[in-house]
Amino acid sequence: MIRSVISILSILSILSPVLARLPEYQPEEPWLQGKSGARLGRERFGQELDADSLHDYDVRFYRLDFELPMTNAGYACHERIEFTSNAPALDTLRLDFDRLVCDSVRRAGVPQAFVAGSARLRIALSPPVPRGDSLALDVFFHKESTAVQAGYFFARPPTVRHSHGMTCGCPRDNHYWFACWDHPMDKADRGVMMNFTLPDTFQVCANGMLDSVTVAPGQRRKWWWRHPYPIAAYLMTFSASRFARWDTVVANPCGETVPLIYYQWPADSAATRYGYRMVPDMMRYFSDSLRFGPYPFERFGHVPGYYGFPWGGMEHQTQVMLHTTYIGGGHEATIAHELSHMWWGDMVTHVGYADVWLNEGFATWAECQYMGHMNGRAFFQTFIRDKARAYFAQARSRDFPIYDPAWNDIYNYGIEYCKGAWVMRMLQLATGDTAWEQPGILHGALRAYRDSFPYGTVSTADWQGTVEQVTGLDLDWFFDEWVYNKGYPFYDLTWTGEAVGDSFRVVAELRQNNRPGVPPVFHLPVPVRLNCGSESVLVTIRPESTLQTDTFMLGSCVTSVALDPDNWLLDSTVVTGLSGPGRNPLRGPALLSVAPNPARGAVRFELPVVSGPAAVRIFDNSGRLIHTVAGHGRVLAAEAGLLPAGVYFAQLLTRDVGPLQKFVLTD
Numbered sequence: 001m002i003r004s005v006i007s008i009l010s011i012l013s014i015l016s017p018v019l020a021r022l023p024e025y026q027p028e029e030p031w032l033q034g035k036s037g038a039r040l041g042r043e044r045f046g047q048e049l050d051a052d053s054l055h056d057y058d059v060r061f062y063r064l065d066f067e068l069p070m071t072n073a074g075y076a077c078h079e080r081i082e083f084t085s086n087a088p089a090l091d092t093l094r095l096d097f098d099r100l101v102c103d104s105v106r107r108a109g110v111p112q113a114f115v116a117g118s119a120r121l122r123i124a125l126s127p128p129v130p131r132g133d134s135l136a137l138d139v140f141f142h143k144e145s146t147a148v149q150a151g152y153f154f155a156r157p158p159t160v161r162h163s164h165g166m167t168c169g170c171p172r173d174n175h176y177w178f179a180c181w182d183h184p185m186d187k188a189d190r191g192v193m194m195n196f197t198l199p200d201t202f203q204v205c206a207n208g209m210l211d212s213v214t215v216a217p218g219q220r221r222k223w224w225w226r227h228p229y230p231i232a233a234y235l236m237t238f239s240a241s242r243f244a245r246w247d248t249v250v251a252n253p254c255g256e257t258v259p260l261i262y263y264q265w266p267a268d269s270a271a272t273r274y275g276y277r278m279v280p281d282m283m284r285y286f287s288d289s290l291r292f293g294p295y296p297f298e299r300f301g302h303v304p305g306y307y308g309f310p311w312g313g314m315e316h317q318t319q320v321m322l323h324t325t326y327i328g329g330g331h332e333a334t335i336a337h338e339l340s341h342m343w344w345g346d347m348v349t350h351v352g353y354a355d356v357w358l359n360e361g362f363a364t365w366a367e368c369q370y371m372g373h374m375n376g377r378a379f380f381q382t383f384i385r386d387k388a389r390a391y392f393a394q395a396r397s398r399d400f401p402i403y404d405p406a407w408n409d410i411y412n413y414g415i416e417y418c419k420g421a422w423v424m425r426m427l428q429l430a431t432g433d434t435a436w437e438q439p440g441i442l443h444g445a446l447r448a449y450r451d452s453f454p455y456g457t458v459s460t461a462d463w464q465g466t467v468e469q470v471t472g473l474d475l476d477w478f479f480d481e482w483v484y485n486k487g488y489p490f491y492d493l494t495w496t497g498e499a500v501g502d503s504f505r506v507v508a509e510l511r512q513n514n515r516p517g518v519p520p521v522f523h524l525p526v527p528v529r530l531n532c533g534s535e536s537v538l539v540t541i542r543p544e545s546t547l548q549t550d551t552f553m554l555g556s557c558v559t560s561v562a563l564d565p566d567n568w569l570l571d572s573t574v575v576t577g578l579s580g581p582g583r584n585p586l587r588g589p590a591l592l593s594v595a596p597n598p599a600r601g602a603v604r605f606e607l608p609v610v611s612g613p614a615a616v617r618i619f620d621n622s623g624r625l626i627h628t629v630a631g632h633g634r635v636l637a638a639e640a641g642l643l644p645a646g647v648y649f650a651q652l653l654t655r656d657v658g659p660l661q662k663f664v665l666t667d
């Protein structure tokens with residue numbers, strides 16, 4: 001999912017009366033109360049427990065047969081749910097179910113007692129179902145046309161161009177459109193079948209592939225959709241309207257052919273052909289065997305969301321929903337983001353919303369990777385800096401860890417998306433995976449993660465464990481500082497440089513002035529570039545405490561220093577240079593032009609724009625001051641014949657002291 005950059009406030013204002021009437025979801029199961037799914041996942045890691053076994057039944061399959069009138073917001077549904085008992089004698093099946101009316105429940109055709117209320121449908125199971133046994137129940141329910149629009153949305157012209165019914169229940173409004181276990185930890189292992197009987201002037205699309213369309217009484221048709229892959233309730237969807245369909249295919253580098261099936265309103269057909277033109281390229285990029293590997297499902301495609309759709313995109317499994325303003329081009333980042341969710345979010349799904357960054361941080365990082373691939377390195381740097389700015393803006397008003405956000409913050413853009421993406425980028429740095437554009441260590445870890453939890457659910461600990469197994473590194477420190485804690489480092493780098501014999505010594509002091517409530521020391525290695533004229537040397541400072549002092553010896557003098565020149569750190573930085581024997585603060589580039597160099601006879605020092613008196617100090621190779629040229633104006637000259645041949649360093653002295661600049665005198 002990604003937020004819409006268009007008028008969110010106006011959309012929320014449409015939805016807010018609806019949302020305000022909905023009760024907050026309260027898990028009934030005691031193990032879910034006050035205990036996040038991720039913590040369950042952490043306990044689970046290494047214990048071979050399956051999230052599916054963490055409540056008293058395991059959903060196996062949903063079949064939903066809808067009757068959609070397309071004239072109002074009501075509908076009827078025959079739902080078949082197949083499940084396996086995880087209890088010794090399961091005597092009640094509890095499903096999430098709200099603002100829907102249950103008409104009857106049958107077990108092998110025999111009516112069953114049920115109670116609907118408090119956002120639950122409780123079905124008596126008589127006889128009880130022994131542990132390990134499976135059962136199918138038929139639930140007949142309907143939605144009143146006057147019921148609150150949540151999970152399922154319906155609108156007619158003139159509000160929209162064509163009558164449109166669609167579902168979008170992320171994160172847990174799915175029990176407003178069908179009876180389900182409305183939590184991502186238990187996927188329907190065998191997938192979902194959705195069939196729709198509706199007037200024959202409408203089309204309908206849903207997860208997976210359309211199997212067939214058959215004729216139904218009353219000038220209606222029945223559409224049969226099937227998706228035989230494990231699926232969480234929040235990734236299920238359907239849309240019905242007067243759609244046009246566009247089919248194409250993409251051949252992936254791994255040898256697979258993936259159907260791309262798009263539904264859109266006929267008037268948008270041309271726009272979508274332009275707007276979706278990069279999807280095959282994105283598919284090939286992500287499916288590369290060195291990146292994410294084969295596409296995990298039987299097809300991919302898009303369908304537009306209607307006016308109330310509060311997001312830019314939503315990663316419903318195999319069928320992404322895009323905001324109507326996003327379909328005509330210029331939104332490749334969102335499209336790449338949602339496509340990457342097919343791997344990270346849909347195939348490998350967070351076990352609970354405490355771990356939502358595993359979905360959104362990964363997809364935002366993937367979006368940055370693709371945009372860099374598409375537009376080049378300079379664009380990439382700007383793009384990820386924008387993500388950093390979005391996080392800093394959020395952090396200024398309210399900061400919190402990306403792990404286990406408050407319920408209202410699970411889709412906080414600055415924290416979960418942007419900082420989440422930066423955590424992935426910094427994990428690349430921490431694991432030594434810093435080659436531009438080349439899939440490396442982190443991609444290998446992602447493939448191991450995919451292979452370890454295929455079509456399953458995961459926690460942050462699962463991801464950490466996978467990266468540690470792939471790299472052999474202990475990353476507790478990284479996850480503690482960047483995932484389980486809030487904040488970011490405030491670096492203050494002070495450096496001094498001076499000639500020592502025929503070498504140049506740089507002493508760098510890296511201080512962390514981190515805000516209260518965040519780790520006092522972030523231990524991530526800090527890349528530092530020492531610039532020596534036109535050449536540079538990249539060194540690394542590894543902070544062990546709030547003040548880390550490192551010394552570097554170089555063969556030539558250092559004229560400036562840059563902390564994190566390639567933008568690997570989510571940080572705030574101040575760099576202060578101290579150079580030469582004077583050790584006064586350097587403010588700005590007080591650089592001389594020394595010519596000719598090498599010189600013979602006389603050497604000219606051309607000054608940058610300065611006012612007032614200026615001087616150039618000349619040091620020998622051992623750092624000894626041997627001569628000063630003073631005067632006014634932009635050009636000072638020294639009689640080189642006064643000095644023996646050798647290597648010298650010149651330094652501009654105005655109100656500040658400039659860096660040392662090497663020059664050579666010859667006989």
Ligand SMILES: [Zn+2]
Nearest residue numbers: 001002360363
């Ligand atoms: Zn997303």
